[in-house]
Amino acid sequence: MKDKSVLHDHLDGGLRPSTIIELAEQSRIELPTTDPQLLEDWFFENISSELNQVFNKFELTISLMQDEESLERIAYEAVEDLTKDGVSKGELRYAPLQHLRGELNPQNVVDSVSRGIKNGMAEFGGNFSSILCAMRQNNDSSQVADLAISNYLNGVVGFDLAGPEYGHPPSKHIEACMKINKSEIGLTIHAGEAANFSYIEDAVSNCKAQRIGHGWQVIEGCVEIGGLFEPNTKAAEYILEEKIPLEICISSNVKSGASDVNKENHPVLKLFKSGFNVTLNPDNRLMASTTLSKEYELAKQEFGLSEDEEDKIIQNTNNSLFENIGY
Numbered sequence: 001m002k003d004k005s006v007l008h009d010h011l012d013g014g015l016r017p018s019t020i021i022e023l024a025e026q027s028r029i030e031l032p033t034t035d036p037q038l039l040e041d042w043f044f045e046n047i048s049s050e051l052n053q054v055f056n057k058f059e060l061t062i063s064l065m066q067d068e069e070s071l072e073r074i075a076y077e078a079v080e081d082l083t084k085d086g087v088s089k090g091e092l093r094y095a096p097l098q099h100l101r102g103e104l105n106p107q108n109v110v111d112s113v114s115r116g117i118k119n120g121m122a123e124f125g126g127n128f129s130s131i132l133c134a135m136r137q138n139n140d141s142s143q144v145a146d147l148a149i150s151n152y153l154n155g156v157v158g159f160d161l162a163g164p165e166y167g168h169p170p171s172k173h174i175e176a177c178m179k180i181n182k183s184e185i186g187l188t189i190h191a192g193e194a195a196n197f198s199y200i201e202d203a204v205s206n207c208k209a210q211r212i213g214h215g216w217q218v219i220e221g222c223v224e225i226g227g228l229f230e231p232n233t234k235a236a237e238y239i240l241e242e243k244i245p246l247e248i249c250i251s252s253n254v255k256s257g258a259s260d261v262n263k264e265n266h267p268v269l270k271l272f273k274s275g276f277n278v279t280l281n282p283d284n285r286l287m288a289s290t291t292l293s294k295e296y297e298l299a300k301q302e303f304g305l306s307e308d309e310e311d312k313i314i315q316n317t318n319n320s321l322f323e324n325i326g327y
Helices: 017-027 036-044 053-063 068-084 106-124 141-150 170-181 197-205 216-221 234-241 250-256 268-273 292-303 307-320
Strands: 004-010 087-094 127-135 156-162 186-191 211-214 222-225 228-231 246-248 278-280
Touching: 004 068, 004 211, 004 292, 004 307, 017 036, 017 053, 017 068, 068 087, 068 106, 087 106, 087 156, 106 127, 106 141, 127 141, 141 156, 141 170, 156 170, 170 186, 170 197, 186 197, 197 211, 197 216, 197 234, 211 216, 216 222, 216 228, 216 234, 216 246, 216 268, 228 234, 228 268, 246 268, 250 292, 268 278, 268 292, 268 307, 278 292, 278 307, 292 307
Parallel strands: 004 087, 087 127, 127 156, 156 186, 186 211, 211 246, 246 278
Antiparallel strands: 222 228
């Protein structure tokens, strides 16, 4: 089995249906169904970003992640599920300020997730860490940046801007990004998933992002010649030359409805062949009904990814992990 890594995996988007059912019963939260398979199908169906359905379904999973035990369990199970799928290294991301509806404070949240990840590694092996997300529609990103920096020795290796992309450019959070840039924490930013190339340009040029979450719309900063993408903008040229990792999530891109990309026209392999630093990731394993191994299989079946190309993308991903100095 090849030594795979994952860069882009949302903790609140990868819960097991059986765990959701148990936690919902404990919390007396109503579910659309208590049948595990039907519930899994419900999460996969009708998650159009345009109708905010995807965020409504995250609202359900997040509502179950408001106490230490639930957070620790979900992080532990994520490590188990990833390692069983052949992932030996990875980064799990979540937005800590979304888990404060009970009696937790932000540090309690980070501690709970870190314990779950640490206990999962002790049981199942692997080397996993976390990325803290600030929600770009809110005004508390500096608080999340401070939390990430203060937890560098607690398994936190990165900071991310997530949430509704359009209308919330990365530079809206320039203060938080500058704090991260001056620290040991890595900076990745969701850009070019649901909004145009200018958001990618803003992320790398103004915020100095080290990686781009999704980022496939970098093609808008290029011209296609002979089936390959050649940059015709400074930002795209910079991303190509500096090998800025693109955290590509094929199934999620297609399913989310955030753009018109589909399995037939997704540019993932063309970007790779053009020299861009392409990595493959699941994004939200529950919501997109996928795993990392399924993403590689999809790339083979739909785009003709060869064994050598697969090995190179795996290497790209391994090389793009933020530094993890442990817990």
